[in-house]
Amino acid sequence: MSVSVNEDGNNVPQLKRFLTDVQDGMVSKTIWIRTEVGDNQEAKREIKVFDDNDVFATPKPERLITRILTLASKDGDIVLDSFLGSGTTTAVAHKMGRKYIGIEMGEHAYTHVHKRMKAVVDGTYQGGISRAVNWQGGGGFKFYELAPSFISIDEFGNQVIDVYYNDIKLIRAMCKLMNYTFSPSPGEYWKHGKGQLNSSIYVTTQMLSVAMVQQILSHLRANETLLICPKKYEPGCERVDSRITVRKIPQSVLKACQFGKKEYLLPIKERTMEEIDEEE
Template structure:
């Protein structure tokens, strides 16, 4: 039998897939930020800024956010073999592929069915990254490869021989292309000077319209001679551009219609127009612009080209895969933070979110850098999660986002979206590993973990939702309404397990995770009993179960008042 093969990218170490410890996230309230007062009813406060390794942070988010993220934008290191001020971009190639693969797999799980992934990269790894993402997302879900004009062939670049690199690329993938419903986005373009005629008497019935040149109409409007009007249009083109926009319903050009591409009624009208060259004919249409014809040619109105972009009516065209109108120069002031050679323009992220999201949607950036994605998402009324490992999470992202919340960031897209401040975010750090080795090379529970942290960590390890009850001590989390989990560092006796079993009752079940137990764990129909080492180690990167574990100085959760402590027989902290 011939083994079925598939086309894939391979590299040294590809088969190594680390088992990740699902860490918990620890909020630091003193660094979280909320507006002093609600600005609008749509203010969003539960955004998350996370400081820590993005792979572990993504794993920490997976349980709560799998299938819920509408848009992911990432700008990973380009692996250019250079060292920059805020990060080292010189990873060995196979390591870079593995690092990207491990993160992309979790990002795929986090995306909603109708979600979109944007990955910003340069040509150094573009080909490899495309094949890698094709493998994870499916080649059929690759939407586009956008060419993004990063700069111009000026300065030191212009003296180099060969081709000057001025572009980056953005790979766009849908989670499921059949469910993908992007928004219609337009980009501003220079005025189309083919529209050079002007209707003098637009108020008259269309059969009586008379025409002049655009320049004569502009000269009359400005009170100038034709010669002076042409000079003004050349020296200050924004003046004639503004005139055209204000009178767009009167500015026209003619074009020969596609005879085979129109309806039978339109063809009949075209034939009639060719026979009566001086008459203006009209075909009224429901849901579309009316067709006006003269001499067999159609009158095209500049008003049909205008689109509202960032609150202004300008000539627009549908978004293409060439983004050459959002340059990355003059960004030093955006967000009031310096991030040389790494900061992306807010206008670029706005375009991404315009294309793939609506207000209230959840946006994720796991390579947050200087905080641009979070800042733009916040200003646009999207919910957001940002993850950053470097120290600039606190030196750049945190102050920048606080300014956004306070309405004290006037740059970037602030004016375009009318941002005045509001909302808030919570600041988290990634908890350290639950287990560490002591000086005798034995695994011990990290002393930084108190009892609630341990309970939350084990909930995440076991796939339970952490939701401690105020009244029932053993209900620390649940997977269903009848399925609970209880974590303790005590050594449980047969009597204690029996008491737990009696309290849980026959209609519910309980997973008990403890340091040790005496008696048979199978003797209780409604209990499943595990030792902490096995519960932790089987789901972490160590991948072995045969380590000894010491529990040192970990606070115990007290028993419910009025009840016998589960720790009485062993002298636990419940006394």
Template sequence: MPTLQWWTRDDDVKAADAVPYRLLEEVPELGAGDPDAGNMLIQGDNLEALKALLPYYAGQVKCVYIDPPYNTKSAFEHYDDNLEHSQWLAMIYPRLVLLRELLAEEGSIWVSIDDNEGHYLKVIMDEVFGRSNFLSSMIWRKNYSPKSTARHFSEDHDYLLVYAKNSEKWRPNLMPRTEKQNTAYKNPDGDPRGPWKTSDLSARNFYSKGIYSITSPSGRFIERPPGGNYWRVAENKFWELDRDNRIWWGRDGSAIPQIKRFLSEVKQGIVPQTYWSYEEVGHTQDAKKEVLALSRSDVFITPKPEALLRRTLHIASNPGDLVLDSFLGSGTTAAVAHKMGRRYIGIEMGDHAATHCQPRLSKVVEGEQGGISEAVAWKGGGGFRFFRLGPSVFDDQGQIRPNIEFDTLAAHVWFSEKEKPWEQPSRKGTVLGIKDGKALALLYNGILKDRSVDGGNVLTRATLKVIRQDLPEGFDGPLMIYGERCILSDATLEREKITFKQTPYDVKARA
């Protein structure tokens, strides 16, 4: 597959691997509402924040929506959008790599972009996500009037590039039918099956059973359907439909026959379309008004309207699913996800994570009535926790920092071995869990309640006995143990079906 080349590509494609795993430190006073609602707002560099999330959320995110800088050669107040082209590519590539790791197998990623970098982004996403996983490119008409100051063309639309983690497993939710679509169905003959509308019965392509003549109830002879040489159904099927009152001949019985399609029998949803008008999902002025109404202060130049995110999340997720936005901006994705009953993780780098996003989400918890609130009957509730990036789990020499807690290292060890997030509630003592018939245990920082902090970190017959006690009754499968040292013989390890790995050197999930 063709790949895109730029000045620093060789380093950039490996940049995600070089990012250190950092701690997420909660700031309780900036949280709001129910802290156990499963929602997170993170302040910090999104590349490092995404890496920090991997041991806990890899493969768990149902929908990623991001609105990265467009590289429009303009000066933005809250971030520098005037990046040289290769710098923009260097910025986006490793972030897409990590976002892919966080996506669930049936998940999808939606990226807002315009023509400045859109075509280059498509090539990069083909490489990261696989060309076969490209789903479509949405066109959002974002302006309702032309810009008279435009030098060449008034740019009225943005794109949303959409990729699946696995296109074979991803399916969109259907869009609800509109009242306008339903009003096309009438019931002029009082059919007890309810409103219906007609559909053409002619076929242009050859159909051997579709060659026959028809006589209408009024006696009119119809040799062939107009606009085509063949009927769409065989003759016996046609008269079967007629006996079931599914053929419409017009009020006087002399019209060209058409089939009746009943509203009660059509799908109660519509396959999503790729053109999104501002009448349906809002425009940029709507977005600015929504944000300004909440903050009453400076506003982002390019926020997205809540209705745009509502449609995106409706198609790509269900209530309870996890949504992620690593370019949170003014907080729209998190606000909409909250109102729609999705769990969410929002990441924003600057101070406005605390000055803009946090107040906005707090007002959502309180029940603010802007944006889509009325449409989704939002009354308030839920909550979120606020985090900042802390120090890395490992120091510059690759050693575990002394203040790292057991659960933090356990999450990294589990992710290192299983490439899945660690479900902490499954832990009993030293045993982190069992997957595919193999158990994983960790000896670290006095988990065995020894007198010294480092006590119990060494695999001995005594610590092995404790680990065996922590295992489910009757478990006799292979056991992998992480610890500081092992004094058991190779013969003992083989007999006990134990693989020993040393911390920190065998912990792969590190910088």
């Protein structure tokens, strides 16, 4: 038992218990009852509307998440749920005016979460806490998919570009990794993306020759620079002109990536909504 006396003299005695004394567990100090925060049946009803055949096994009711977010966050805070499941956290966070990040690796990212979030934004989903908060829709969200690893190891132990990456995916990935905006020029085949200060990027799976570089150089304006990323290149390509830099893939990618660090600083730009719309 510990008692200390403060100036007001209104302290109450507190029982101090050590972990070694409470190995049989502790009696819960709070109880959240189903009439206030819902239960599993309620959660299943809420999520059933998105996929009646495949009802998610362990959903939480929106009322429960509402209480947690009310206690643990305020307007504009960022809520992270890295095991998103059926998307209850992001749906509730959206309706409560929080920002949020949800991560999910299962198929239900498409079958439940994406559908649910779209319906929340459109205002067509009136389940969960929608009626209680008079939810009418609004706002938006971005839905990203992680691509497979860019580099994989082949049967000889070499680092190679993963087979997932066909030509167009390879160009897009290289633009992103080298910090260029994917924007193929209709007239100049060697311009796949735009960088800063009149710089462009050209990604090719062909063997790059000195003659090819010279041919491109004849079209390059005096104030332009070009980064060429070929899979292989002939010696001498990198010395044709100071405005042209040659970086072999995947070596250039490996250099742009950081391994074994606590913070990864890959230079990936935040895309604007216009850029996302354009790409999609």
